[in-house]
Amino acid sequence: MMLRRSALAGLMAAAFSAAPALAQQKVEVQFWHALSGVLGERVDEIVKRFNVSQDKYTVVATYKGNYDEVINATIAAYRAKKAPQIVQIYERGFMSMLLSGAIVPVQDLLTEKKKDVDFGDFIKPVASYYQYKGKLMSMPFNSSTPILFYNRAQFEKAGFKEPADTWGELEKQLYTIKQKGAAECGSSLAGDYFWSLMENYSTVNDQPWGTKSNGYDGLDTQFVYNKTRLVGQVTRLQKWVNDGVIQIAGQGLSPEQLFTSGKCATFFASTAAHGGIEKAKDLPWSATYLPHEADLTAHNSSIGGATLWVMKGHRAEEYDGVAAFLAFIASPDLQLWWHKVTGYVPITNKAYQLAKAEGYYKQSPTREIAILQLNRGTPTANSQGFHFGNYTQTTFALREEMESVFANKKTPQQGLDDAVRRGNEILRQFEKLNAGKY
Amino acid sequence: MQGSTSVSALGARHASGASSSAAAEREPGARKGARAAGGTAGLKRAHYREARLPLLLLLPQLLVLLLFFFIPAIRALAQAFVLTDPFGNSVQFVWFDNFRALLTSPEYQSSVWVTIWFTLAQNAITLAIAMVLAFATDRVVRARGLYRSVILLPYAIAPVIAGILWAFLFNPSVGPIAFLLKGMGIAWDPIRSGFDAFLLVTFAASWKHICYDYIFLVAALLAVPPSLVEAAAVDGAGPLLRFFRIGLPMISPTIFFLLAMNFVYGFFETFAIIDAVTKGGPGGATMILVYKVYLDGFVHIDLGSSAAQSVLMMIFALVLTMVQFRYVERNVNYDV
Amino acid sequence: MVERTRGLDIACHVLLILGGLLVCLPIWFAFVVGSHTTADVLTLPPPWLPGDRFFENAATAWQKGNLGRLFVNSFVVAVGIAGGKIAVSLLSAFAIAYFRFRWRMVAFWLIFVSLMLPVEVRILPTYEAVANVALPLQWLAGLAGLSVALDWNMMNSYGGLILPLIASATATFLFRQFFLTVPEELCEAARIDGAGALRFFRSILLPLSVPNMVALAIILFLYGWNQYLWPLLFTTDKSMATAVIGLKSLIPQSDSEPAWNIAMNAALLVMLPPVAVVMVLQRWLVKGLVDAGK
Structure with a gap:
């Protein structure tokens, strides 16, 4: 009877208002991503590893559909002041996110929270794609070439x-x-x-x-x-x-x-x-x-893939959790594992060196091609990335x-x-809207 | 799904013979009254005159509509006049720029034509196949329930899944049906040929909707009074002749409403199928208006243009609905 | 049948079987793919006959997609949407068909016009409406010079999944048309007996509408079950997602292992409840549509 009543109460609670926060003592960090299938399971694994690695924060990863759906869900949630702390956005959304006025630059956040992340160690084409005025705006996550x-x-x-x-x-x-x-x-x-x-x-x-x-x-x-x-x-x-x-x-x-x-x-x-x-x-x-x-x-x-953006408007202790999680993702060990289980490139040179030292490329030589190719020559104005609006x-x-x-x-x-003509019209719209912001 | 259930009302109206509703609406006075708020069109002859109770009854529906439809809709449509970033942090009022850009864009014009052809073709195919199947179901005695169940199946399948399955079956490299077509000497290539792609989405959209028309037609045919059919049979008319002489006229109200509802379906509810089968391509050959609204609003997050497109679409749909209402009222014989 | 026409009857069966095959082909394909290993599915041409891994794949799909929980959600949501739509529409239609009052036609057209704007367009503002249902009240208070912080968040709740979808122009329209075919004598007699409007509604109109309601309930249940975009955007809590979303999360994307066998198996599982509803209840569906006029 007791059981039944509480189940009923639970159902009633679920019926008309949002579920209450699960764990009161831990700070919860929402992380929305677009990775389904096996990749989605890998993301869940990362989150699980992070959650057991410390006891202050709980990261909750949610699959929110494909990249288009994630960005829409984020915009909708932001406008309703319910945005998650971290969202995964594809590389093509860089300029829109950068000038949105809705984000916290990742490098600023991690520096402020005194996280030990070596920003000089990111692989060049990865870093240059997501940098603005020499600072990393979002945390590289799944990068490929x-x-x-x-x-x-x-x-x-x-x-x-x-x-x-x-x-x-x-x-x-x-x-x-x-x-x-x-x-x-x-x-x-x-x-x-x-x-x-x-x-x-x-x-x-x-x-x-x-x-x-x-x-x-x-x-x-x-x-x-x-x-x-x-x-x-x-x-x-x-x-x-x-x-x-x-x-x-x-x-x-x-x-x-x-x-x-x-x-x-x-x-x-x-x-x-x-x-x-x-x-x-x-x-x-x-x-x-x-x-x-x-x-x-x-x-x-050049690279493709997605990065993790930090959204504005959250509490300081939540940003502590965000910073801890992003630093965790950038750590060489995690990058090495991620590189091996997914086929994405490791985003830092340290992770790459670890893989090499381990002899990983002896057994899977083709896995090294991407990173060698990304590091080939010196990036020029034409090869550092693409910063176009819309x-x-x-x-x-x-x-x-x-x-x-x-x-x-x-x-x-x-x-x-024709593609250039149509594209330039779209660029002019973006320029008009964001005049003076870049 | 929305927009389609009213059809049965037609079955209903028609099946009742000279229904009071039809009679009431056909009175010239009623027609005039319909224009005034609170007129008598569609009002029972025996009705109540209370002011508060009906409003109370309407309240739940109107409240839900107000909160989750009208307020959001008006706010969405207001964006037709602005240039805004997705997050709403910078907004510029631009008057009719969004409309001007649309009406002068060759892509939008081509989309209008694609939509017109798509809606017409989809409507014709859906109705024709549904009619044949409904006629056949009406004829057979054995396994009728089984046939009905099987033909109704697509209705139970989420559009997301239906689209994936269709795209696969007709894929020129691996699709079993594409193999069949190639075997018959048909150069089938929906990936490069806009025409083939157009055919493909038209059939896929029809496939998903045939069951809908079918079930309403089956119901309408069941309601045809057997006495009429028997009388015709005694006169020596064969089954096909009877269908065209008696069945078809008797179910004409259903057909007309199905036409209207197929139109709503083709116009507003096919974006999931387009998305899974062609994504509007190749080169815009299957870019129907609703998919363009989705693409520009949801994928490209160009909220101003997407809202402007919605305004145009809404006006177009409203005009067409009104025309259809009139047409149905004047030309369909409810008194057969 | 009045007479025997063998040839035509056979032709009819052939047509129906063809129609049935056309319908079943994609489903068969899903079944075949769902019963192989990932590697087998990747071969060309793809397999035509089922493999032996159907149940294994089903177990994997069920567990990976968390389908157990999601089925419950989908069921609650679909039933809620169907029930809600029928309830509000029945009341509205009754008001519009049986009462003469000011704003009658206005109310009707207000309801009808809701068909004309695709959901994709109003997603952002609707999301705000669900995130805080009290928002309009807050504006009103703001107009009156009051500043109140009202917050009624319906995200991640069944209410949030159901309520925005329960207004229904078409169901209202259907019931209105049906009421118009109900003999006038019934209402007149009820009035002579001294029954009020509500009493007439409850004891005469409602029982008459049952077949109609059942037919509509079936259609609306399927509609609710197959919803995708709204539940996807309105739920952030995994345990409040619906089965179609669970399925979508299993569909492989370009950068990952193409486990189509699991995805297709899940597609079949998710299809199962609506298919069962159609199979078992199609008799009622037809009956409801035919009876509507009697």
Whole structure:
């Protein structure tokens, strides 16, 4: 009877008002993220480790849908003054978050809370992407960079030892592979090709994406990628699509599957794809660096992924918890573990050195490619990252135009011109709204 | 789901023969009265005249609407006139800039056309298939319940899941149905061809909605008085002829309302399917208005433009609904 | 049937079977994928016949998705939405059909117009409304020059999941149309007997509406069960999420291990309750829709 009554009371309480805080003595920190499936379980593991590692704070991780849904949930909650302390936001949301007036810069917070985090130790392209005026604005979390996965057996069958390191040579190889029947298609087009094959093409080959150092030097930046070598790259991609050398998986099929099943010989994709590729049955795969143009020196590639932002408007002791948790995430041990179980890159050099010392790259050499590629050469104004406002929206316009190019409705030059025109209009809106803030 | 249940009312109205509602609404006086607040359209002849009780009865619904619909809706629509950052920390009043930008954008214009074609095609396919299946169900004696249950299944499936399954089945690289199409010599490529993608989302949206039209048509056909059918049979009319001569006219009110409800469905409720199957692509070939509202508002967080689009959509839908109401009232025979 | 027409009957069966297959194909596919290992699912062409891991996958999905708890939530929410919608709509329709009063048509159109604005557009302000239901009161107080801090937060509560969704233009419209077909004599007789409006409603109108209510309840239950965006945004507490959200969290994304077998298995599990409702109650659904006019 007692049990029943309390259950009923619990139900009543649940029915019409929010659940009361669970543990009164511990400070609770809300952490909203966008990682589902196996990655979601890994996040839960991190949180669990942190929660047992100390007894002052409890971090509560909540999956809030995909990246778009997380950012919306955050905005809605912020407007209702119910924002979580920590949210995971994708790299394309950087400028919107930075100028939102709703966040606390991570480096400031960690310095104020006297956390022992070596900000100089972050891997350069990671740090430069998320820095503003020399300070880290959000905590890098899941960072990746595209690399080239390939099917060893199919390359050997066509008479090649490994993929060539220039685009021109690689193109010949892929055509040969298809012609000799070593594989049905040369490559599988990843869903984020605009990142792996276009933005990263520009960073690796040191081509500008926009003026003002890709937006780093001012909101009055303009896209210029329709006047660079990227036009040649898009022409090449269009030709590949028309000749069936590259296949577009489309909705309903993961592009990865075209590679893991042995149908396509290569796959330009995030290093995080390791997780799925390692699982594939009977796949003689390996990986290497992204190719570059023969007449240009290869620079570092750019990152993708998401960072953790700290939201304004919470109590001091909650920020203590936030700082402790972020410092925990940046710690070399945790980064090493995260790197190994997910395929993301370690975000600090210390974590990288640990992995190396452990001999991790002896057993999984392809896991090192991403970080070597990120550290290749000195970052230039074109390869440090992308600071464009409303970047999701301008990327969408680019993707739409690329779809018209792939369907041969527009020439590569027309498509890129239209994407730049649409993108610049969106940039001007952002500039107008945030005038004087950057 | 919202927006579709009223159809049965038609079955209802029609099944009752010359229903009092139809009679009341067809009186010229009632029509005029409908324009004045508190008029007599849709009012029972035998009614009560109390001032307070009806308001009390309406209170729960109106309160919920006020709190969770009208206040939020007005606040959302007000953003059509501003330029704002997502967090609402900087807001600039821009008058009609958002509308001007929309109406001059080629992408928006193309979206309007896609929506019109999509809604028409979806409506026709849904109704035609539902009609054939309902007719067949009405004919068969054996396993009727089983057929009904199975055909109703898609209604139980969340749009999120339905979209994923469809996208897979028709995927040109692996989809079993795509294999079949290729085997028949059809160059099927919804990833690059806008037309194929358009067909795909139209069928997927129809698939999800056929069960809806179907069940209302089945119910409406069941309500056709057997005496009429038998009389026609005695006159020597075959089953198909009987269906076209008697069944179809008798269920015409249901059909007209289904048309209206399919329109609401196609217009407002298909974004989950578009999202899972094509995401509006390729190159905007399946970018219907409601998906564009979702994309600009929810994904790109361009609140001003998204609100302006909603205002335009709302006006369009209201005008169309009013036209349909009139059309239905004038042309559907409730007295068969 | 009046006469036997063999050919047509067979054609009808063929048509229905075809229709049935069309409907079942995607579900069959979900079943097949849900019964294999992750590696098997990744092969091309994908398997067509079920594997032997269905129950193992189901157990994994059930446990990883925390579906036990989420099913309870979904059930409460779906029943709450269906019940709430029917209750408020029935009352509104009764008021609109049976009373002559000022603002009658205004009230009707106020309810009807709520169909015309997609939810995605008003998410931000609606969220604020749920986060603090007392917000409008606070504004009113502010207008009156008072500053009061009212806070009634309905997030992470069943009320917050249910209440914003229970206004229903269509259910109101349905009941209104149904009431219009109820013979006038019933009300007249009730009045002669001296029964008041509420009494007439309770003892005559309500029993007459039962089949209609059942049909609607089925439709609305499915509607409530399949809700996605609202519960996702309005719940921050995992234990208050719904089954569809649990399913969504199992669907693999691009950077992780593609465990489609688990996701599809979960899709089947989440589908199960609404499918059972349709299977078992379809007779009632049809009956409700037919009876509506009798």
